[in-house]
Amino acid sequence: AQKVTQAQTEISVVEKEDVTLDCVYETRDTTYYLFWYKQPPSGELVFLIRRNSFDEQNEISGRYSWNFQKSTSSFNFTITASQVVDSAVYFCALIPGSARQLTFGSGTQLTVLP
Amino acid sequence: DAGVIQSPRHEVTEMGQEVTLRCKPISGHNSLFWYRQTMMRGLELLIYFNNNVPIDDSGMPEDRFSAKMPNASFSTLKIQPSEPRDSAVYFCASSFRLGEAFFGQGTRLTVV
Numbered sequence: 010a011q012k013v014t015q016a017q018t019e020i021s022v023v024e025k026e027d028v029t030l031d032c033v034y035e036t037r038d039t040t041y042y043l044f045w046y047k048q049p050p051s052g053e054l055v056f057l058i059r060r061n062s063f064d065e066q067n068e069i070s071g072r073y074s075w076n077f078q079k080s081t082s083s084f085n086f087t088i089t090a091s092q093v094v095d096s097a098v099y100f101c102a103l104i105p106g107s108a109r110q111l112t113f114g115s116g117t118q119l120t121v122l123p
Numbered sequence: 124d125a126g127v128i129q130s131p132r133h134e135v136t137e138m139g140q141e142v143t144l145r146c147k148p149i150s151g152h153n154s155l156f157w158y159r160q161t162m163m164r165g166l167e168l169l170i171y172f173n174n175n176v177p178i179d180d181s182g183m184p185e186d187r188f189s190a191k192m193p194n195a196s197f198s199t200l201k202i203q204p205s206e207p208r209d210s211a212v213y214f215c216a217s218s219f220r221l222g223e224a225f226f227g228q229g230t231r232l233t234v235v
Contacts, residue, residue, distance in 0.1 A: 056223050059220075059221075100166065109171065
């Protein structure tokens with residue numbers, strides 16, 4: 010069975026602070042894919058990133074960066090110099106093996122205060 | 124492309140009534156997913172289709188729920204009869220590349 014744990018339910022930061030959202034996953038498959046999605050107040054989920062289990066390189070996209078560590082089964086997401094528009098619920102998700110459906114974590118509500 | 128289109132955006136219905144949620148996926152996407160989101164249970168997969176064929180419906184709560192995908196551009200999720208515990212936001216998503224799903228804006232269902 011697979012599982013995604015986002016232990017941080019809510020985080021509040023002040024604008025321009027850096028913030029890291031934690032994600033820990035469990036799967037028995039050696040091949041799997043990890044994802045982050047953003048759900049802004051408008052409600053739709055927006056795809057941010059996909060990583061496969063064989064690629065542990067960290068990735069940076071503008072103010073966003075992701076740290077994938079197989080040794081600790083973690084796939085953490087950092088927002089640098091946060092902005093009010095970053096306020097949203099962020100979901101980490103997993104697709105194990107040959108499955109096609111996403112297994113989501115419970116989400117982290119990020120609030121960035123002006 | 125307009126993205127994944129869901130209708131209606133909001134639905135309020137009385138317990139026992141039939142509810143039909145509709146979804147138009149992005150053209151060219153070969154997978155379609157129905158998810159349900161509640162505060163208590165988070166995001167749950169109900170069913171997904173690949174090339175219009177239902178692949179995994181193990182998340183469908185019970186026989187009151189049914190989903191169809193008669194063609195590549197349309198899917199429905201039906202609840203009959205509806206119950207208050209079905210109140211949730213229902214999302215449709217489509218994808219072409221594994222896991223990179225594009226979600227609709229959801230249908231907020233309230234059963235009173």
